[in-house]
Amino acid sequence: MKTIIKIDPMTRIEGHLDIEAVIDNKKVVEAKSKGTLYRGFEQILTGRNPIDAVQITQRFCGVCPTPHAIASSQALDNAFGVMPPDNGRIIRNIMQGSNYIQSHILHFYHLASLDYYRGPDIPPFVPRYEADYRVPETVREKLVEHYIEAYQIRLKAHELCAIWSGKMPHMASITPGGVTIIPRIDNITTSLWRLKELTDFIDNVYIPDVITVGQIYRDYFQIGKGCGNYLSFGLFDLDSEPEVTKRKRFFQMARMSKEKVYPVDVNQIAEDVKYSWYDSSSHKHPRQGDTTPNPDKPGAYSWLKAPRYNGESYEVGPLARLKIAYETRSNPKINQLIDETLNKLQVGSDELCSVMGRHIARALECKVVADEITGMIMQVKLEEPVCVPHQIPDSGEGMGLWDAARGALGHWIEIQNQKIARYQAIVPTTWNASPKDDKGQAGPIEEALIGTVIDDTNNPFELARIVRSFDPCLACAVHLAEIGKSEKTFRVI
């Protein structure tokens, strides 16, 4: 007999999401997720001064405003024909790195970890699902302590960002052509010491905690595998190549399919809408995409379009970046870190493609990023320019490609009469939570959910654990990709 489970609302994620799963003989055979809020950002952006996009698009998401500010600035750099000087490039990297650290720590401790142990018996830690909490009491006490400590440490990552950005959330100091902040020696010193504290926490608390949870929930290296394709637009600009796809990056822009790494050709990205509530033409590049909503479209079940690369679904996020780095051996330190961790856990590298693998990847990446921006802070040069002046052209087009903490992020802008004529973005959660495409292929979260065994339909914690491992950000996905004019509902499967 088929049972339907509804998780409505899905809490401890960013934004508003409902999950619905059809269970047959204890197994998930179908699932739907619904984004339940619509703001209509594309309409809000149209007609505004192009530079305002840097501020407005940050408001997609209060957890990850930084990548939106950077992607939209890159799109404007591109449209205006300017490139930030070294200081501007480096300071953008530092701001992004600090946002990764904040986001990853927040995700593991405050969004995901309560799926694996009981918090204190007071609100907001009760009520809760009666899940298979297997963590021994001594470990649990430590995790609760670290949950609290993580609140204090993540705000230091925000401070680190604000030292350069003015404030967080929602940064002030980013502009087309670079950044606005004039670096001072005290910015550098105080950043380094905050990073030291963050690095100590990541090394001595965060990574060991994730490994401990991974050892106890060993079976979650087998659950929630996903689609097996990985995409990253790359992170941290290392040079000032004007063509964004040719720019040298610390995490390179690449994709991985069947364990092999390939370059990314942005023209291969198209959005299908067969199962989405749009009358728009299907299989369009985001630059040409249109959005004509039709909530009554037969057969459709989602307000999300289905972005595909060369017709295939791709998972984005820390796992994608680390898989690509590991396979290409682009940085020996990353391979060493992954190998050591896999050894400790006694799991194979193929098992990283799982619920627990995503948590491990996020934690290891947090360390890599903290180390990397420590080096970058030392590259900031006092007395040198932070931005180049820009002029808004009468018309033009621009593209920004970047990796948010949650994965590949693209912004596309079209300018006419010095105003925004069109603004499109594909955000990480649109890739991960996409519905079926025109060929009927499921999206990454869909793939990860289908086939999962649900022990007790009254406590479907397995579903929550899978969905949360992707760190979904509905504030971004729904507000952006859903550019319809009627109510907002999308379904993961």
Added chain:
Amino acid sequence: MSLKKSISRREFMRWAAGVPLAAGMSVHFFPRLAQALEEAVKEYPLIWMQNSTCSGCSVSVINTIHPSIKNVILEQVLPGHQLILSYHGTLMAATGSMSLDAARETARKYQGKYVLIIEGAIPTKQEGIYGYIGEEEKPITMLQWVKRLAPNAMAVLAVGTCAAYGGVSAADPNPSGSMGAQEVFQMLNINTPHINIPGCPCHPDWFIGTVAKILLYGMPKEKELDQYGRMKLFYGRSIHNRCMNRDYMDEGIFAENFGEEGCLLELGCKGPFTSADCPVRLWNGGVNWCIAAGSPCIGCTEKGFPDQHSPIYQRR
């Protein structure tokens, strides 16, 4: 609150005792006082509804330093006063209908005694169908939640510019018909006392300060609020009048491009039209603020943000 709950909290304090950063001062430094207060502690259930929002105000409020967020949600935030965070979509352990039951139960059990916190604007177009949280056969819109929870609350705090005035969520052409709480209350004839704590996001100190004021002294008097329902204490003076760049302006030094020293007026600074204490309070533990980072004030605490201040980087 039940005995069971008190014991649980004490238990928790024991676990948390090893956390050096935020050791509960009340218990560790004043054990006898803490014991005495444990008997007579006033508890204030909070229901925190996130509506049309980016969650940035929640993310900002948990940046509170003194008190820490641990002090705020797990301890007596002030001697004898304890907040109980019954519902918060991003932080609570429960998920699904269980989470909403917690909100419903709190509203029922503590009628007239809970504080409703509204984050984000409230979509009102087509009866609010653009935003909903949970369902009872049909989706429950955010507008319906406001109708249910606001009239019986002790007080409503509209946290952030979206909740106070609509903000970015209600920016032109306002596709979801979003409104700030005040406007919705007028529309629905809801008379619960409420205070706006705007900002994009809301500064943690503004939130904690307003809460502390209510706990210790009751709702602010009319003369303590400005015409936009904000506490004058935090929003009573203009950014411009206390700006660190006033000397540049007086000397006629204006930045013409970003990254240059000087008053930012020509680059679109909205400091003269914006009231908040950012120049003296600063952000994120006092490390910086927009203007010190070489960036103009964008007027984020004002009613009419962002439209009234657009284009953001042009002199008004």
